[in-house]
Amino acid sequence: xxxxxxxxxxxxxxxxxxxxxxxxxxxxxxxxxxxxxxxxxxxxxxxxxxxxxxxxxxxxxxxxxxxxxxxxxxxxxxxxxxxxxxxxxxxxxxxxxxxxxxxxxxxxxxxxxxxxxxxxxxxxxxxxxxxxxxxxxxxxxxxxxxxxxxxxxxxxxxxxxxxxxxxxxxxxx
Numbered sequence: 289x290x291x292x293x294x295x296x297x298x299x300x301x302x303x304x305x306x307x308x309x310x311x312x313x314x315x316x317x318x319x320x321x322x323x324x325x326x327x328x329x330x331x332x333x334x335x336x337x338x339x340x341x342x343x344x345x346x347x348x349x350x351x352x353x354x355x356x357x358x359x360x361x362x363x364x365x366x367x368x369x370x371x372x373x374x375x376x377x378x379x380x381x382x383x384x385x386x387x388x389x390x391x392x393x394x395x396x397x398x399x400x401x402x403x404x405x406x407x408x409x410x411x412x413x414x415x416x417x418x419x420x421x422x423x424x425x426x427x428x429x430x431x432x433x434x435x436x437x438x439x440x441x442x443x444x445x446x447x448x449x450x451x452x453x454x455x456x457x458x459x460x461x
Contacts (some may be wrong), residue, residue: 290320295381300370301396333418348434351430352433358417360395363413364408366415370446371383371405373402387409
């Protein structure tokens with residue numbers, strides 16, 4: 289049975305899935321609709337996406353006004369950040385970070401108007417997320433520079449590997 293708890297950010301939930309581990313490795317159920325519904329998470333997922341990245345790659349921070357995301361690390365270790373980017377929220381500009389691994393069974397539910405980004409801590413990592421809306425090539429998305437001084441996000445790296453979009457050298461959509 290999953291365990292769900294609130295974080296310091298409105299709408300952002302920590303979900304801990306049971307993980308069975310033995311000499312062969314680990315086994316866990318990534319998603320069970322009934323368990324999530326019973327826990328009050330009644331979001332319909334329409335898309336499942338993943339990215340495989342190498343150590344020191346930082347992806348994000350991105351978000352949009354409509355999409356819920358359920359974040360999971362399937363392999364490796366990820367430093368994951370959620371930033372409240374809703375100017376109408378009393379929590380605007382506040383952020384929280386999490387370490388995600390397959391072994392800790394931690395998932396993060398990210399609501400609309402929150403930007404999220406992740407840094408790969410292990411040699412490689414597989415980042416997976418379910419989305420409540422279909423991806424539209426970045427249309428309707430907002431981007432926040434990973435080291436934007438307005439938010440003082442603490443990352444465990446000084447010079448991450450970034451895309452042109454995330455480095456600020458390419459205009460965000």
